[in-house]
Amino acid sequence: MKRIGGLLVLLLALLLQAPEARAEEDWAGDWNGTLVTPRGALRLLLTIHRGADGALSAELESLDQAPGQKIPVAPIAIADGRLSFSIPAIRASYEGVWNAATQRFAGTFTQGxxxxxxxxxxxGEARPTLTGLDGIWDAAIVRNGARLPFVLHVTTNAAGTIASLDSPALLAYGLxxxxxxxxxxxxSFAVPAGESHFRGTIAADRISGIWSRVGEADAETSFVRRANxxxxxxxxxxxxxxxxxxTEEVRIPNPxxxxxxxxxxxxxxQGRGPFAAAILITGSGPQDRDESLLGHRPFLVLADRLTRAGIAVLRFDDRGTAASTGDFAGATSADFATDANAAFAFLRARHEVDPHAIGFIGHSEGGMIGPIAARDNPDLAWLVLLAGPGASTRHLLDGQRRAVARSQGVTDAQLDASQPLQNLVLDAAASTDSAEAVTARLRAALAGLGLGEEQRARVIQQATDPWFRYFLRYDPAPNLARLRIPVLAINGSLDQQVIAADNLPGIRAALRDDPDATVRELPGLNHLFQHARTGAVGEYAEIEETMAPEALDLVASWINARFPRRAHPGRAAP
Incomplete structure (x- = not known):
């Protein structure tokens, strides 16, 4: 759903200001704007060029997040007082209307x-230049015994001194x-997305001071500049x-x-086949075919292991992500299930693949998408769930929230105190009310809770997201109970995102009538199936291992035990 403020500005411009044409040659040059996001305000610079043939082209630069990195804009059009452009690289678009009174385009930037x-x-105005601060600065605070690291990035260029913050424990980067x-x-500086503020004293390569956050006690910390x-x-x-x-690059339309x-x-x-084949289904959020995260590429590692074991593997970019076309925003898990079945139809037509030995391997949300796709695919031969949900999504979210929060030093008392707010938001999102009704309901409910504007915007945006609303209403049990094909479901004992103790029993119960169901908990592994200390999400980047060998071996041996390679009819196996 479009942000209310942006929509009101656009409507106001349409009502109060008839589009006024300007000479075409006047549009070329620099245009600055401030994008209002739930994570904070970002300054953008749009540079429009006019070619010798009169055609327009442009680049967009995020002065706060990626200074100096110019992203091509194509196509761009300015006609009848309206500016519109798309940015294929980041799946974004813009629509604005010229207002002669304010001498600016007023509009909406859409990216999800x-x-x-x-x-x-x-x-636009350059930010102040602060000398001697450029570099990468590391810090950490301790809350209730949990260490929370931060990384501050400071860069100075023609636009002034710009900074951003990473919070690895939250998988939040570029704030x-x-x-x-x-x-x-x-x-001193502020981080609006975290409602946080820092003030400290500089001494060479160390800045020592106080980290403050709304609702929490102040914490002492020091930012230390990395030597290299x-x-x-x-x-x-x-x-x-x-x-x-x-290896073959492929393109698969979804009919x-x-x-x-x-x-x-x-x-x-190597060889003629036909081979058993696996289709890999990524977890939540727009992900590429390798499920890339923090330098790890789990699906590349998994595909390599399986293919070396004689199993064909198809992995693909999520719709609207990387090289895949379509719109990711607004798509639900049911929509992604149709993508998985389109991939199945593609493999079924390949002569190198055994059409009776094609299965899905889904990780995290992919372990939810797989059973949804299986419901509509009677030809699916097998299914592997890697940290897939087995409990109601409400129960899953509550367990995940508590596990992750505890790893960040949040006390049980604080969690209990926030439970009514979570219930309020989830009840609204899970309702069958329209997105508009949910927005109005939440605005009224959140008004007196002392939340900042950024927090309220994030809550409402998530609660009205079609994917999130579908996710909240989903119960994995019925689709799992329908399965009568071989199923392998595994979880790491240290998983803090899909907790094994909360989800594996539900999977086991739902699969009780399946004659070939294997459900296992792998000790010492986290949500990515890495060997971990605690399983906290902040450890993912620190761990060099991408996927534990025992998890890789288990999946490969389980598939091969049920679908050994067979020769083409009428041909000898090579």
Whole structure:
């Protein structure tokens, strides 16, 4: 749903200001704007060029998140006082209307949700230049015994000094930093997305001070500048060529979703086959075919292991992500299930693949999508669930919230105190009310709770997201109970996102009538199936291992035990 503020601005411009044409040659040049996002305000610079043939082209630069990185804009059009453009690289678009009174385009930037964005001529005001601060600064605070790391990135260029903050424990990166000021040796800044503020004293490569956050006690911490640029994290399991198998880039249209074409990679063992085949289904959020995260590429590692074991593997970018077309925003798990079945139909037509031995391997939400797709696919031969849900999604979310919060030092008393607010939001999102009704209901309910505007915007945006609302209403048990094909369901004992103790019993119960169901908990592994200390999400980047060998071996051996390679009819196996 589009952000209310952006929509009101656009409607106001349409009602009060008839579009006024300007000479075509006037549009070229720099245009600056501030994008209002739930994570904070971001300054953008749109540079429009006019070619010799009169055609327009443009680039967009995020001055706060990626200064100096210009993203191509194509196509761009300005006609009848309206500016519109798309940014294929980030699946975003903009629509704005010229207002002669304010001398700016007023409109909405859409990337998963609608956000207010106005463009005015010029490069905008440069931020102050703060000398001697450029670099990467590491810090941590301790809350109730839990260590929470932060990484502050500071860069100075022609636009001034710009900063952003990473919070690895929350998998939050590039959070906008505002109010960055230096007065003598005192530095201060704010992080609106976290409702946090820091003020400290600079001493060479250390800034020592107080970290403050709304609703929490102040914490002492020090930001220490790294001596050198951080080396790329070691990922020793990433496969490197030459490979003992064939690799083919493929494109797969989804006949049930106009405009969706999946771009993927098919890996085929040496020989003629036919081979058993696995289709990999990613977890939640827009992900590429390798399920890339923090330098890890779990699906690349898994595909390599399976293909070396004689199993063909198809992995693909989520719709609207990387090289796949379509719109990710607004799609639900049921929509993603049609993508999985389109991939199945593609493999079924390949002569190298055994049409009676094709299965799904779904990780996290992929372990929810797989059974949904299986419901509509009587030809599916098998199913592997990697940290798939087995409990109601309400129960899953509550368990996940508590596990992750505890790893960040939140007390049980604080969790209990926040439970009514969570119930209020989830009840509204899970209702059958319209998105507009949910928005109105939540605005009224949240008004007196003392939340900041950014927090309220994030809550409402998530509660009205079609994917989230479908997810909340979903019960995995009925689709799991229908299965009569071989199923392997595994979870790590340290998983804090899909907790094994909460989900494996539900899977086991739902599969009780399936004659070939294997449900196992793997000790010491987290949600990514890495060997972990605690399973906290903040450890994912620190762990060099991408996927535990015992998990890889279990999946490969389980498939091969049920679908051994067979020769083509009438041909000898090579």
């Amino acid at each position: 949700m609608g956000m207010q964005l106005d463009f005015a001529r010029g490069a 906008p930093v505002t109010e960055l000021r230096r007065e003598g040796q005192v530095l 640029a951080a080396a790329a994290p070691r990922r020793p399991q990433l496969p490197r060529p030459p490979f003992p198998y064939r 049930h979703a106009p405009g969706v074409t999946l771009a993927g990679t098919l890996t085929l063992p």
